[in-house]
Amino acid sequence: MQIKNFDDFHKELYRKRVQETLTRDLLVRKLTSVRISQMIWATYFINAKLIEVGRLQFENCVDFVKIHIPAGPKLEEQKVLQSLRQSKQEIEKYFDMKNPEYRCESWLLSRQMNKLIDANSNIAKFYRLFDVEDGPDATRDILNFVFLKQECEDYSTLQEDTSLQKLLKKQLLSNYVLKLGLG
Numbered sequence: 001m002q003i004k005n006f007d008d009f010h011k012e013l014y015r016k017r018v019q020e021t022l023t024r025d026l027l028v029r030k031l032t033s034v035r036i037s038q039m040i041w042a043t044y045f046i047n048a049k050l051i052e053v054g055r056l057q058f059e060n061c062v063d064f065v066k067i068h069i070p071a072g073p074k075l076e077e078q079k080v081l082q083s084l085r086q087s088k089q090e091i092e093k094y095f096d097m098k099n100p101e102y103r104c105e106s107w108l109l110s111r112q113m114n115k116l117i118d119a120n121s122n123i124a125k126f127y128r129l130f131d132v133e134d135g136p137d138a139t140r141d142i143l144n145f146v147f148l149k150q151e152c153e154d155y156s157t158l159q160e161d162t163s164l165q166k167l168l169k170k171q172l173l174s175n176y177v178l179k180l181g182l183g
Helices: 008-027 036-046 077-095 122-127 139-146 163-173
Strands: 050-053 056-060 065-068 102-106 133-137 179-182
Touching: 008 036, 008 050, 050 077, 056 077, 065 077, 077 122, 139 163
Parallel strands: 065 102
Antiparallel strands: 050 056, 056 065, 102 179, 133 179
16 A cells, blocks of 8 residues: 555555455354455455445456445445546556456346346446346355355245345245356
8 A cells, every 4th residue: 555655545444444354254244264255355455456436446457447346335326426437536546547448247237137126226227337248157146245145055044134135035046047247
């Protein structure tokens, strides 16, 4: 962060993100240890490979910028668009990239899921920002991000606290294959 001359706001934000990343498994997921994936994710912040601008995070992948959607508030269209607009200046400043290509790989961009959800939902509006192709199976990511589980032997035991959980549980139980979206 010092080498890239991060401002005080970003330095403090990244310290907070590293702490969250390294404690979320213990405090939120109630695991007995921190997953290696979370330790690696923390190094992305420590090594200034990511910048956070508004609702989204942006990863420097040399030839393009990868968009990440951190857990948090609703993925509101205006906040997403604002984040994308503001990111251009931050990406140029911290990654020394002008007019980068943006890419996103996420279960939120699943074409199969997008056919099932309300067209006015925040997820559907986010989906429409991209030209989407199918990627690999999204089941693992759906379990991880929607149900906060690493694996599940019996989908009937998955919680149904939200309409999205209900919808995705139904699809998993019917063996409907949802693919990651590459946008």
